[in-house]
Amino acid sequence: METSTDGAAGPSAVAAVPPESLSPSRASDFMQCPLLYRFRVIDKLPEKPSEAATRGTLVHAVLERLFDVPAAERTAPRAKALVPGQWDRLRESRPQLEELFVDDPDGERLARWLTEAEQLVDRWFALEDPTRLEPAERELFVEAELDSGLKLRGIIDRVDVAPTGEVRIVDYKTGKAPRPEYADGALFQMKFYALVVWRLKRVVPRRLQLVYLGSGDVLTYDPVLADLERVERKLLALWEAIRLATETGDWRPRPTKLCGWCDHQAFCPEFGGTPPPYPLPVSRAGEQPAGEPAPDGSQPPVRVAESGETEQGRMGPD
Incomplete structure (x- = not known):
């Protein structure tokens, strides 16, 4: 798990540093709610275990x-x-x-x-x-640096390699399978991993497989190189949005039905809270305080995700 499970209240005492890499969970956080990303990555606010x-x-x-x-x-x-x-x-x-x-x-x-x-x-x-499986890797940490300098990292539950060399990436989910209209969003994490594997090994995984233990479903997808190139472009755009928010300190909340799962309502303007003082230097004068609306009261969301991807964030139970 990539989120803090410390049950203490208030901001973390760990010194804040600008984000240096991107994982599937943190990418989903930003697409779901930029302010949530800030709370987890920059402020490092503690979260209670669930x-x-x-x-x-x-x-x-x-x-x-x-x-x-x-x-x-x-x-x-x-x-x-x-x-x-x-x-x-x-x-x-x-x-x-x-x-x-x-x-x-x-x-x-x-x-x-x-x-x-x-x-x-x-x-x-x-x-x-499992009697017919011999995984090549389990709980595999992967990291790759794109040509742009962006570092992608994550942990893959299981990697299977066929005798012919074909690669299958498998992820276990203890929740239920998403509705069909959210299937693309559910595969975002897997395409992220496939991109990392391709960048590391120059091999496009033959199959991406999500095993939903909560509902007894298996969702599979066979990617092609064009899929991974699209994901890379999306991640580069996402990282540029994160970089801009980091420099300006402008992290806007994006209310969704997932807000009910959030541990940080006390710090969120949508619930009458005030974010902690921004712990990083702000490079542009005149920007709105982090998490606050623009002067006209607008709350423009950051739209990088494909349709449905924000419904699969890590806020609720897996």
């Missing part, structure tokens, strides 16, 4: 670890048996997760939550057969 996001992290860890055992032993019971141990490891590495169930002294809600995680793991076996 049950849904933490369950997604837990399920990802289980599916990654399952491939440590021989193929014949990759069964649903074996996978579900990994859940308690992986939860213990997750709590040890992120002590702030203890607050998720601090008001659950009897452990009933935790037990139900763990059962839900087991059910998601179990559903995966109806979608893929």
